[in-house]
Amino acid sequence: MTWQPQHLPADHPAVHSGNVGVLVVNLGTPEAPTPKAVKKYLAEFLSDRRVVEIPPIAWQPILRGIILNTRPKKSAHAYSQVWTEDGSPLANITKAQAEGLQLRLGSGVKVAWAMRYGKPTIADQLQHLMDAGCDRILLAPLYPQYSGATTATVVDKAADKLKAMRWQTSLRTLPPYHDDPAYITALASDIGRQIDTLDFDPEVLLLSFHGMPQRTLELGDPYHCHCRKTARLLEEAMGPQRQGLRFETSFQSRFGPAKWLEPATDDTLERLAGEGVKRVAIAAPGFSADCLETLEELAIQGKEQFEEAGGEHLAALACLNTSDAGMDMLEHIIRRELSGWT
Numbered sequence: 108m109t110w111q112p113q114h115l116p117a118d119h120p121a122v123h124s125g126n127v128g129v130l131v132v133n134l135g136t137p138e139a140p141t142p143k144a145v146k147k148y149l150a151e152f153l154s155d156r157r158v159v160e161i162p163p164i165a166w167q168p169i170l171r172g173i174i175l176n177t178r179p180k181k182s183a184h185a186y187s188q189v190w191t192e193d194g195s196p197l198a199n200i201t202k203a204q205a206e207g208l209q210l211r212l213g214s215g216v217k218v219a220w221a222m223r224y225g226k227p228t229i230a231d232q233l234q235h236l237m238d239a240g241c242d243r244i245l246l247a248p249l250y251p252q253y254s255g256a257t258t259a260t261v262v263d264k265a266a267d268k269l270k271a272m273r274w275q276t277s278l279r280t281l282p283p284y285h286d287d288p289a290y291i292t293a294l295a296s297d298i299g300r301q302i303d304t305l306d307f308d309p310e311v312l313l314l315s316f317h318g319m320p321q322r323t324l325e326l327g328d329p330y331h332c333h334c335r336k337t338a339r340l341l342e343e344a345m346g347p348q349r350q351g352l353r354f355e356t357s358f359q360s361r362f363g364p365a366k367w368l369e370p371a372t373d374d375t376l377e378r379l380a381g382e383g384v385k386r387v388a389i390a391a392p393g394f395s396a397d398c399l400e401t402l403e404e405l406a407i408q409g410k411e412q413f414e415e416a417g418g419e420h421l422a423a424l425a426c427l428n429t430s431d432a433g434m435d436m437l438e439h440i441i442r443r444e445l446s447g448w449t
């Protein structure tokens with residue numbers, strides 16, 4: 108039962124009874140695979156100054172005048188190819204991860220999930236946890252590699268909610284886990300397991316990370332270094348058992364005319380095919396859940412590009428999602444951050 112001081116009116120919000128909450132957050136997704144819903148989503152996403160670091164006075168006319176009039180149709184078509192009966196894969200998997208964590212962490216910890224763009228919102232889900240009596244909340248952006256455009260903007264959004272509160276909840280944030288042995292071990296075992304079930308023997312394992320403008324690296328964003336370190340550690344963990352498998356790293360999803368991190372995934376697939384490589388497996392270790400960028404860009408477009416350039420087999424491997432290895436890892440890194448609270 109919640110303790111309520113005598114001097115407060117009966118309709119005063121409940122005084123928190125000291126529960127612990129976990130809010131897992133991922134990027135966000137449109138509400139439907141339609142141009143209208145995608146336009147709304149892109150307007151929010153691409154207006155985030157952490158994502159597009161161009162002064163609004165220059166950027167907003169381009170966004171409103173060009174991008175939001177052309178991209179939603181194209182992107183909605185891409186989304187429609189990966190949409191499921193239950194909606195967006197990214198939202199479904201994030202929800203399933205939160206439900207899995209709730210079972211593993213038990214009733215002493217309340218787990219909720221939110222999306223940085225779209226719904227359910229971070230503000231609503233923080234409120235939901237607080238209404239359930241949580242006065243200590245671990246905010247867990249599910250991005251292994253830190254960047255301003257991912258981890259930091261989630262923390263900003265949570266801080267916006269706290270800013271409006273007289274009586275704030277205590278907040279901890281999950282650090283990036285790009286080099287955490289639990290994460291590397293989970294990736295090595297899950298990627299290895301999937302490679303063993305393929306009906307071909309890949310010559311190359313391509314590790315494809317989401318790209319960022321090259322300028323963010325020059326401005327000190329650690330994202331590129333985090334991706335490179337994940338790739339190096341994964342090769343060190345898997346390489347010895349996979350003699351003859353070549354590891355390569357690339358960056359996907361280039362957006363806009365500025366220079367992005369290189370090498371690009373599409374260019375790399377064409378180069379590999381041009382070098383005579385016939386069999387490739389692609390993993391996307393930076394995505395904790397399968398989404399448009401893995402299911403459409405890699406598994407559909409990437410496969411087409413590789414085959415058109417002369418490759419024969421391309422398999423896009425699943426992200427950690429709710430695999431045993433993935434959930435063991437999430438439970439481990441989240442329990443560690445809860446220490447002293449539970």
Ligand SMILES: C=CC1=C(C)c2cc3[nH]c(cc4nc(cc5[nH]c(cc1n2)c(C)c5CCC(=O)O)C(CCC(=O)O)=C4C)c(C)c3C=C
Nearest residue numbers: 134135136137158182197256257317319362393398399400
């Ligand atoms: C995992 C890390 C991600 C980083 C870093 C990132 C940076 C980034 N993204 C864009 C533009 C777009 N990204 C889009 C989709 C998308 N991006 C990520 C993750 C990262 N983005 C995910 C998980 C998804 C998929 C969402 C889903 O619903 O499945 C899109 C939308 C689709 C499209 O129109 O192509 C855009 C646009 C920029 C500019 C950026 C720069 C820092």
Ligand SMILES: [Fe+2]
Nearest residue numbers: 134317360400
């Ligand atoms: Fe993106």
Ligand SMILES: [Fe+2]
Nearest residue numbers: 360399400404
């Ligand atoms: Fe994309």
